[in-house]
Amino acid sequence: MRETVTAPATPKAPGADEPHGPGPGPQPGRTGAADRLRALAADGRIAAEYPAVPALLAELSQGDDAFAALQRAGRLLAREDPGAIHALHPGAAPATVAITGHGTLDALTAPLTAEFARHGIPLTTLTGDHDAWQRDLQDTASPLYRPGTDLALCLLDDRIVFGELPVPWGPEDAARAVAAKLALLERLAGHYAEHGTGTLVLNTLPLLRRHLHQLVDHRSRTELSFLWREFNAGILRLAVRHPRLHVVDLEPLIADGGPVRDSRLAAYAQVHLGEELLSRYAREIGHLARTLRGRAKKVLVVDLDNTLWDGILGDDGPDGIAAATTYRGEAFGAFQRTVRQLGSQGVLLAVCSKNDREPVLAVLRDHPDMALREADFVRINADWQPKDGNLRDIAARLNLGVDSFVFADDSPFECGLVASSLPAVSVVRLDEEPALHIDKLLADGWFDVRELTAEDRLRAGQYRSEAERQGLLDTTGSFEEYLHALGVRVELSPVRDHEIARVAQITLRTNQFNLTTRRLQQADVRRLLASPGHLVLAVRSRDRFGDNGVVGAVFARREGDVLHVDNTLLSCRVFARGIEQSVFAALLAHARDTGARTARASYRPTAKNHRVRDFYPSLGFATVTAGGAAPDDAAPDGAEVFFEHALEELPERPGHVHVDARFS
Template sequence: MTAPVTTRPGPADRAEALDRIRELHRSGRLAAEFPAVPGLLASLAHGPTASADLTRVGRLLARVDAAEIHARHPDAVPLTVTVSGHGTLDALTGPLTAELARHGVPLHAITGDHDSWLRDLRDTAGPLYATDTDLSLVVLDAQVLFDELPLPWRVSDVTDALTAKLSLLERLAARYVREGSGTLVLNTLPLLGTHLRHLVDHRSRTELSIAWREFNTGLLRLALTHPRLHVVDLEPLVAESGPVRDSRLALYTKEHLGAELLGHYAREVAHLARAMRGRTKKVLVVDLDHTLWDGVLGDDGPDGIEMAGSYRGEAFAAFQKTVRQLGSQGVLLAVCSKNDQEPVERVIAGHPDMVLRPDDFVAVTANWHPKDGNLRSLADRLNLGVDSFVFADDSPFECGLVAASIPEVAVVRLDEEPALHIDRLLADGWFDTRELTEADRARAGQYRADAGRRELLDGAATMEEYLRALGVHVTVAPATEADVPRLSQITLRTNQFNLTTRRLQPADVHALLDSPHHLVLAIRSRDRFGDNGLVGAVFAERAGDALRIDNVLLSCRVFARGIEQAALGALLAHARDTGARAVLAAYRPTAKNHKVRDLCPSLGFETAGTSEDGALDFRHPLTELPAIPPHVTLQARFIS
């Protein structure tokens, strides 16, 4: 079979990317061309010079006003980050700016004075506690302990200091969570060999190591206690980045954490920010030949490909195990391969060495069409945006095609060394989320159930016939504490059916649940093919004699089934029954939520105001309520 050919420019290589960014800087067009920056930075993010390259580029980007970028590109909302610490942290700004820019987020950084961390954390009127602060980074190092020790010191002195410091940090974290509005980011403290070698006996060194690890463990546990506290564990980052510090810079300029380690720290912070902004990826699309197995199926046949039992085969088996591990945590797995469909399906279903099996995938696409088109078709089939996709392939051409044609897709370029496939796939934490829910674990099965729904739709004469046969059941009820992680996740990750795109962290949802003036409703659905679980939410607030809807959200998996009409119809009836004279709502446009622009008018809301950016305000007079769709069985329960 002759494969269709698509010719497009590939992504820029390292030298081209650097030259392009420098040229944009020289010409003063970095703000105007900011949407192109993530693609250029993707060419710099890995390899032996990545740390230096990103730092260099980040310094240029840091000179651009984040507000100007936002003014030119409304979807590029700046992230306000305060930085405070014990040592000198000048080396953090560059990589942090670059790592956030890789995800389309401009940085607005506010840096504290040298060794001002304790004063900053105590100052509830300071920048760490400001209402517009998104992340408050308090970057600590081992010297914060050793600088306070008497001379000479013993292990008992360190243990006492560690206990006191942990208690202090616990009190300060509790205050921040109580009075701040952002997320506080702390980190574990690396213990250096130099510190241990101040002790000459092995027993004392062992005791110090144990005490130090217990302190770091206690610090990590704080993140499990406080919903708006995140602790970056520096230990695995040190293993990746090499020396913690340069001893000369540590002594002369108080740089107690080295530039490369701070670069890795900046990447972890960017992953956290990406999750907070709802930009976590949802789908991993993998190639087959030289990606999941060694060899070319069309040339070597099923018996000639390897994924176990040989030097290279074991590397592919390990990669498959990693992919399956991701799939078990809610990442949707799919195949996109230049192959014939039937042989591929036989191998996935029956090859004795395959780790991944048909039930692990929501889609297997094997044909000779261009892969960019296949990815777009898959996105339509899953009802997801292509910006939810990560594409892993060993072919430079295919990676270049997808990167150039669909820049929203995160491209993981694999190569001829399969032992590095795992590292390359996991390096950017594309699927990182604040908290995994049971809905995440069930997601793949729910998408596979959609195959039955598609078959039913294809066989129906009309949409009405399909919906009647589907048997949609909708439950609308006040949310519970157990629903909080999922509700927060819906606000963070739902982009298409999202009226106002207000993002809520778990602590924000908790606060709304605890407020007597707010109404938080969980929307659940099921049909003849299974239980879809918690698929949507309504956030509303009593405002005088009106009920104001702050946001309405619905998972893209269940669009166009009448669920939103049923849920809002129930809410309008509840508002009227409890004495409200009107229900207010708003639509705030983004690049992705145009589908819900007409939702309110379709339910009888009147337009009460418009703005130049396309935002709309609505009012429902409650004189005539919309009918519940006849194919929906609705159960609605409210607390008056």
């Protein structure tokens, strides 16, 4: 296999070095972004100034020529060494992607490099030999199985079937061939699930007219069409059975793009998938990589005027705006329904609008056109303050970082302002054409997760209940009185089967109260649950205002008379309620009662978990030593710190918390 190292990125604003005066504000400029990227490459400054790269790529991703522009950018970035980038910027954790397949796939490297760089991930690609996919999947010594390979891409096309058919052939021959190929893929996926350490990615296969129309009768064409769809459905079902497998469905990508391939390149160079389709595929793989690293966004913040409805409320009044009944209004209504659909799946919705608050609330409560209502939003900031400041306010009130935010607005000025002052926010630049709002919002899969959990569906309601808790806090004399009145109840016990997806999600998405930032997939959680001596504990909480569900997890293992705590995590929604202290009081008591003499733990500092650096010392752990390699997302000066507890004097459980702890 050939190894290609490719380049990095973490966010910085578009035009961050340009002055902001009065006028239209920062504008997306694809030509300017390309020129700036070429200048960085020419001066050899990409590695040193990598924070500019994602913003430049974000500009290039706008417009009809986005995929071609990103391909060109990817070729520049592919010259950089991810190891050198990581050495300069420890927060830019490199990824390794092994690529195998049936046809010639050289054109995939550049768009993959660009798409990964958009999400702050330097990339090393390992490209296999032509048509070696079956051998690569069978051989555990191939780079697909190499430790440290994050994604193993096996990119297939229709030739794996039609290239093996006899001449002449009929639907019955195709049926036998696809059944054999599906059985082969099932075996190979199972083999990878058993021996691989990364995520295997397969894809559905396009059915081309040139094959379908070799059958001259309509009945045979119909038979081939439905057996091909059953073949693709079978490939998709493999992902349900194998947790280390992901399947990219090429059909929607083909529907949105151009032809599947160029027939001349397919005939002469064995390029069976075209450059634009490969670029769209690369974008999906970039989204997958971001998801696997726990970087899914949590909050969608939307503007109102000419974003959720047609018109300007302050000028036109409630009777002059529309989200239904007119041609343009219907397009805005469709956008509202899409936003609400996202909200129903755990995406937190908020408003950031330059408007007077009371008229906005009146529209959201009573206007007949609205698909979105006041109750759909966890926060409504409608005032005349700068929008970057309002986004900071929303983040503070939700106890989330702005890097969890997506901001959608039709104003180039507001989009430029937010991109410049809050580069961690992902900006969706809408425009005057509301029919395109949905496509622009969904283009980058900002909210993608591997699996939706019950907690996801309840998240918005849980955040809204925070207002009731805040009301209780405001009416009590002290924080201690508030905690006693809250009535916190905690359940600590081994993770149940239906909670595995949620616990894996916590390891991926929790950054603040995450002592080691070790990320786990569902298969990893299952493996630990099945391992003798391991404790994989779910932390569940509720109080007088409702059930918070699974809010944390503890990973530990017993070796003789030593309890090793591998990681501790807690959702930011339930900070400062005594939950974490109660959990450890129960855990350490159980360890001592079952013969342990020592508990050991560690803390790996990152840019986001600094607030828990003193967590273990606060429970009576003594610092043993500091050192070792920093984690991938560690702060530059972050070295792992090790702690030990003699289990002689255990921490006290906070008196206001009721704990139900079971360890088997």
